[in-house]
Amino acid sequence: MSWYAGLEEICRTDVPLRDYTWYRLGGPARWFVTPRDESELAEVLRRLRAADLPWHILGRGANLLVRDAGPPGAVIHLTGPHWEAVQFDGPVVRAAAGADFPKLVKQSVERGLGGLEGLAGIPGTVGGALRMNAGGKYGSFADHLRGARLMAPDGVVRARTRAELGFGYRTSGVGADIVLDATLELVPGDAAMLRARFRAIWNEKHATQPPVAAHSAGCIFKNPPGAAAGALLDRCGLKGTRCGGAEISPRHANFILAHEGATARDVLDLIELARARVRAATGVELELEVQVW
Ligand SMILES: Cc1cc2nc3c(=O)[nH]c(=O)nc-3n(C[C@H](O)[C@H](O)[C@H](O)COP(=O)(O)OP(=O)(O)OC[C@H]3O[C@@H](n4cnc5c(N)ncnc54)[C@H](O)[C@@H]3O)c2cc1C
Known part of the structure; x- marks a missing residue:
């Protein structure tokens, strides 16, 4: 019996990762798993552990180079309504790990919430941005993070504060855990000014980068x-x-x-x-x- 028996709806085999990376390069994932919620994710992790199979977690593949042979084991992709949910509550926003990061930046700017406009032009998901502490000269993802929920490889979910997440230059202390969602505390401001700053940073990148x-x-x-x-x-x-x-x-x-x-x-x-x-x-x-x- 295969390790994913009963989970066929969320597990495909030999899926070309070139379709899931910004580079459009890379070999297939032997197993490509798309759990629909946290309990399915925990079950997938439990099965992979029991079968002694390695796995990777994939965001939008914007910081990824997949070798031509593909990675060993399974690739887990957090996609669908549960993983893409974003909720604003005043200046606080809670975004699930698979939410589109550039879209979150734009939504915040349009709502007159400052803090993310300096991260214009960074593709990927919220989970990927947190794991990489994405950013540049105008700030980093962690700057306005209050905390995040993470699932450990044994399926246990823990909430961590920003300080506990140990951020540095393009690094975090996420390690082998999976980011489930992030809570950011933004700063109320003027939407027109934020929009202008967003555009200026976007234009600067556009002029100096591919x-x-x-x-x-x-x-x-x-x-x-x-x-x-x-x-x-x-x-x-x-x-x-x-x-x-x-x-x-x-x-x-x-x-x-x-x-x-x-x-x-x-x-x-x-x-x-x-x-x-x-x-x-x-x-x-x-x-x-x-x-x-
Ligand atoms: C044109 C372009 C411009 C860019 N500019 C910048 C920039 O200015 N600054 C910058 O910092 N980066 C930049 N990047 C890199 C990239 O956008 C960021 O690193 C982004 O945060 C990656 O997010 P992702 O979802 O695509 O992650 P992926 O590339 O899919 O994954 C990156 C890492 O994060 C891990 N990961 C993904 N999701 C999760 C999760 N839920 N839980 C735990 N780990 C997870 C993956 O396992 C992997 O180790 C740029 C990329 C491109 C293509």
């Missing part, structure tokens, strides 16, 4: 202490460098684009080439921001 719709995963490398990864890569003359169908963006050297026909291998080869060039020229060892499965 278009959001291009096949990338945002910044490939984290900024090393005291430096910008993009500037180091640029100084090494890497803009426009290609491996197969992968190219270092001519506009922003910390973005690797996947063109028609690219493979995940091409992107990985280009990552290694870029890292080696920066290491040789500056002695800096660049650390990946993008998650590789």
